[in-house]
Amino acid sequence: MFDSDPSAKPVNAKLPRAVIMMIEKNNLVMAIKTLAAEEKISxxxxxxxxxxxxxxxxxxxxxxxxxxxxxxxxxxxALNFDTEQIEDEFEPLSKDCVKTTPSQQGFKSLQAGLDSQLDSLGYKKPLLPHWAKRLLVIGIVMLGIFWILWRIFAQ
Known part of the structure; x- marks a missing residue:
């Protein structure tokens, strides 16, 4: 094939290692400036x-x-390589319900999914959460120590 501009470098020319690293880090402006300076091109x-x-x-x-x-x-x-994400359509506002933000909806759906997964495994939530049990034990130990110290030093 005839090349109309012999001074032009081919587009497929190998890029310098530093420029490739900048591209992989999404630092495109610096990559363009560095390539233009190193190879003296526009x-x-x-x-x-x-x-x-x-x-x-x-x-x-x-x-x-x-x-x-x-x-x-x-x-x-099933594979979708489009980088653009489609925004969800917003429903018309109604006076009966309070609209939550998408992040709150995401958390609620995550929580609902976790609850359904635990239910399918047969897991039952404890009556008293773990943190409450710890606080109860700490409180009982503190009361016991206070009672012992009161009995020793109150006389």
């Missing part, structure tokens, strides 16, 4: 090379994940 060219490297890296990661998923029997349609 910022746009450096950005294009780094973008190409990132794309190649993401494709390799997706292929590895797909291979692992196939080995484990997970269908490839």
């Amino acid at each position: 910022m746009e060219e450096a950005k294009a090379r780094i973008d190409a490297y990132e794309t190649k890296l993401k494709v390799k990661q997706q292929q590895k994940l797909t291979i692992i998923a196939n080995k484990q029997g997970i269908p490839s349609s």
Whole structure:
């Protein structure tokens, strides 16, 4: 194939080790500046090379994940490589109930899931929580020591 600009470096040229480490740490601005300074190229060219490297890296990661998923029997349609997360639709407000924040809803669903898991295992919650038992024992020991000291020094 004919190369129209012989002075242009190929996009597939290997990146320096320091630049690769910066890309892996998501320090893209420093990676672009370092690549442009080391190889004396424009910022746009450096950005294009780094973008190409990132794309190649993401494709390799997706292929590895797909291979692992196939080995484990997970269908490839279940894998979603989109980085954008879809916001939940908000329900219209009603006067009857209080709307909780998503973090509170997450905690409540986690708590409900844990309770159902413990119920399925046959675990029953104790009548008195562990921390209350400890406080009760500490209180009884303190009362016993106070009573002994009172009996000794009250005479």
